[in-house]
Amino acid sequence: MFSLSVPLGKFVRRVSRLRGGGSAFPGLVVEKIDPGFMQRALSTLPHGVAVVSGTNGKTTTTKMVVELLESQGLKVFTNRTGSNFTRGVAAALIGDVDWRGRLDADIAVLELDEAHAVHFVNRVPPRYSLLLNVLRDQLDRFGEIDKTAQLLQHIASKTTGTVVLNREDPRVARIAGTLQGPEVLYFGLDDSLLGTFPSDDELRAGPGSPVPAVPERPQADVVLRRVGADDADFEYDGVTVTTGMKLRGVYNIFNAAAALALARSICGSGAATADHGTLLKALSEVAPAFGRGESLTVDGLPLDLVLVKNPSGFRLGLKSFPSGGYATMIAINDNYADGRDMSWLWDVDFDSLRAEGVDQVSGSRAYDMALRLQYDEVPIGAVDTDIPAALADFIRKGKGKPKRVFCTYTAMLAIRRELSKITTVEVVS
Amino acid sequence: MTPESTAGTTASKGTIRVLQLYPREMNIYGDWGNALVLQQRLKWHGYTPELLEYNVGDEFPEGVDIILGGGGQDSGQLVIQDDLQSRAGLLKGMAEDGTPMLLICGLYQLFGRFFKTRSGPVIPGIGVLNVETHGTDERLIGNVKVTTAEFGEVLGYENHSGQTTLGPGVEPLGTAAKGTGNNSSDGQEGARYRNIVASYLHGSLLPKNPAIADFLIRTAVERKYGSFAPGEADDRYAVLAREHAARRPR
Numbered sequence: 175m176f177s178l179s180v181p182l183g184k185f186v187r188r189v190s191r192l193r194g195g196g197s198a199f200p201g202l203v204v205e206k207i208d209p210g211f212m213q214r215a216l217s218t219l220p221h222g223v224a225v226v227s228g229t230n231g232k233t234t235t236t237k238m239v240v241e242l243l244e245s246q247g248l249k250v251f252t253n254r255t256g257s258n259f260t261r262g263v264a265a266a267l268i269g270d271v272d273w274r275g276r277l278d279a280d281i282a283v284l285e286l287d288e289a290h291a292v293h294f295v296n297r298v299p300p301r302y303s304l305l306l307n308v309l310r311d312q313l314d315r316f317g318e319i320d321k322t323a324q325l326l327q328h329i330a331s332k333t334t335g336t337v338v339l340n341r342e343d344p345r346v347a348r349i350a351g352t353l354q355g356p357e358v359l360y361f362g363l364d365d366s367l368l369g370t371f372p373s374d375d376e377l378r379a380g381p382g383s384p385v386p387a388v389p390e391r392p393q394a395d396v397v398l399r400r401v402g403a404d405d406a407d408f409e410y411d412g413v414t415v416t417t418g419m420k421l422r423g424v425y426n427i428f429n430a431a432a433a434l435a436l437a438r439s440i441c442g443s444g445a446a447t448a449d450h451g452t453l454l455k456a457l458s459e460v461a462p463a464f465g466r467g468e469s470l471t472v473d474g475l476p477l478d479l480v481l482v483k484n485p486s487g488f489r490l491g492l493k494s495f496p497s498g499g500y501a502t503m504i505a506i507n508d509n510y511a512d513g514r515d516m517s518w519l520w521d522v523d524f525d526s527l528r529a530e531g532v533d534q535v536s537g538s539r540a541y542d543m544a545l546r547l548q549y550d551e552v553p554i555g556a557v558d559t560d561i562p563a564a565l566a567d568f569i570r571k572g573k574g575k576p577k578r579v580f581c582t583y584t585a586m587l588a589i590r591r592e593l594s595k596i597t598t599v600e601v602v603s
Numbered sequence: 604m605t606p607e608s609t610a611g612t613t614a615s616k617g618t619i620r621v622l623q624l625y626p627r628e629m630n631i632y633g634d635w636g637n638a639l640v641l642q643q644r645l646k647w648h649g650y651t652p653e654l655l656e657y658n659v660g661d662e663f664p665e666g667v668d669i670i671l672g673g674g675g676q677d678s679g680q681l682v683i684q685d686d687l688q689s690r691a692g693l694l695k696g697m698a699e700d701g702t703p704m705l706l707i708c709g710l711y712q713l714f715g716r717f718f719k720t721r722s723g724p725v726i727p728g729i730g731v732l733n734v735e736t737h738g739t740d741e742r743l744i745g746n747v748k749v750t751t752a753e754f755g756e757v758l759g760y761e762n763h764s765g766q767t768t769l770g771p772g773v774e775p776l777g778t779a780a781k782g783t784g785n786n787s788s789d790g791q792e793g794a795r796y797r798n799i800v801a802s803y804l805h806g807s808l809l810p811k812n813p814a815i816a817d818f819l820i821r822t823a824v825e826r827k828y829g830s831f832a833p834g835e836a837d838d839r840y841a842v843l844a845r846e847h848a849a850r851r852p853r
Binding site for chain 2: 508539542544559
């Protein structure tokens with residue numbers, strides 16, 4: 175079928191890029207003039223669509239699934255921009271389809287924001303879905319955690335083939351009981367690692383309060399057994415394998431188990447014969463997605479960007495990246511994409527920063543963050559709501575020290591923009 | 604680096620026991636922040652804080668000077684409901700006696716007479732506050748600025764679908780200058796009764812509204828020790844955080 179929407183969308187994409195505009199805008203235009211475009215382009219893929227959703231880790235996990243499938247020779251379409259709304263998918267499609275609207279790929283692996291995923295799966299039922307976790311995040315958008323769990327349940331219920339669930343997140347694992355159609359697989363953690371991932375309900379359980387008994391857990395397809403400094407053990411098919419890991423942060427490595435489970439399932443259902451050697455090699459080579467523990471070089475020393483967007487993510491970030499020897503900056507914005515409610519900062523313990531202090535605090539809510547640190551008795555170097563000025567000051571004063579910046583989503587975009595003027599920053603198209 | 608704001612090494616002027624109600628279930632909007640602020644400010648004022656928790660099935664501690672209650676999800680409210688009813692008489696007695704309390708969102712609602720859910724069932728409250736709440740389809744979300752006579756401008760963030768109306772004998776905390784507050788019709792936010800401050804605002808409430816924190820502390824200390832001698836509180840960041848928060852969009 176010939177339609178004007180594709181050439182028009184491609185044109186809008188080019189123009190909006192010249193203007194330096196947002197990545198999702200051309201998608202919005204195409205959606206408006208041709209609402210069936212996305213569905214048509216995706217319905218022709220031989221191995222269908224896989225949706226990745228959940229609160230934390232969508233971007234890194236999607237990247238891992240894509241690289242794992244590519245290592246098996248599959249041609250994968252994905253929404254790499256991190257624009258995880260429906261129109262972001264349409265925008266990415268516009269760039270990749272031919273002039274007739276056909277997509278040259280074996281499978282699409284899409285990262286989708288929970289609420290938008292619901293609209294998406296109503297139009298394009300996925301063959302696979304991978305549901306990572308439900309954590310306290312952006313409650314100002316979805317209302318309640320239980321509500322977010324319902325969004326994920328809806329995604330699972332629309333899945334035609336296989337649903338991959340986090341066995342260790344009670345709100346996600348519970349979804350299995352509501353499903354009739356799709357096959358259910360789990361990824362899980364060794365008992366010894368369970369304590370590293372407090373579930374949202376345990377966030378505020380004080381020291382000494384009883385640890386909830388672990389209920390009988392189903393068999394998981396892939397289990398993360400151990401996390402080392404630069405390697406990890408995964409168990410599947412009854413065998414434990416050790417592989418080196420470029421990714422850092424325990425939560426990223428747990429998501430590697432998730433990615434492995436999904437990639438194995440896709441290959442297992444006939445897309446490709448999974449070759450375990452190449453799968454593990456691909457896994458060991460996955461680099462962090464932008465801002466997710468990404469390491470840049472400034473003045474010859476590393477500057478790590480750690481994206482923080484909810485209490486559990488911030489806690490895991492502080493745990494995974496200890497402050498010893500590092501200059502530390504925290505940048506907190508409260509734009510829509512960051513979440514407007516600042517309450518979450520009070521659910522993070524900053525004790526681990528007390529000894530070294532925080533050199534620089536920035537972002538539109540810099541003073542909320544400074545106030546938070548004050549109540550945890552963490553010394554503060556300087557506070558400046560202006561991110562470019564604060565970053566320049568941080569780099570100037572921190573000469574000779576490796577640096578780490580904890581930042582919310584839009585603060586990270588601003589920081590990357592500034593850093594691209596002085597160092598090499600991967601361009602994300 | 605800025606000097607740390609801690610009380611010196613002088614002897615404590617006394618101990619104040621702060622009890623968090625159901626922190627396991629009712630904690631979703633940074634309610635820990637309120638407990639932390641009371642703990643630290645008590646120290647700054649020269650008193651020794653003792654932080655206690657009360658969860659479902661626990662023994663209720665003796666000699667509680669301040670009570671804190673937070674917000675929960677619908678599922679959390681169901682878990683605590685029966686236990687809360689079993690403590691209704693005790694909590695009502697403490698409230699009438701003048702125990703200072705801060706009640707946010709979910710426990711504000713349950714300290715009222717009832718919560719009529721959208722789907723029909725009525726969840727009984729414990730009737731400490733003469734207020735009633737009705738579940739709605741509309742979720743009230745965003746930054747809020749409240750004008751109050753007692754505490755000046757109060758800043759916070761609301762996120763609720765239950766709408767609360769005050770009955771006789773209960774005064775509003777203030778009127779909403781930005782945002783909605785108790786309900787989408789009368790412009791009132793929160794409730795004041797004896798030494799209870801109830802509100803839909805989190806953010807958390809106390810860090811950016813130290814006047815309310817100090818009201819709870821002063822009241823508790825005066826009830827226990829007769830008079831309150833404030834110490835030095837370093838509120839530089841609180842003042843700046845308030846200025847910036849007040850300018851943020853809804």
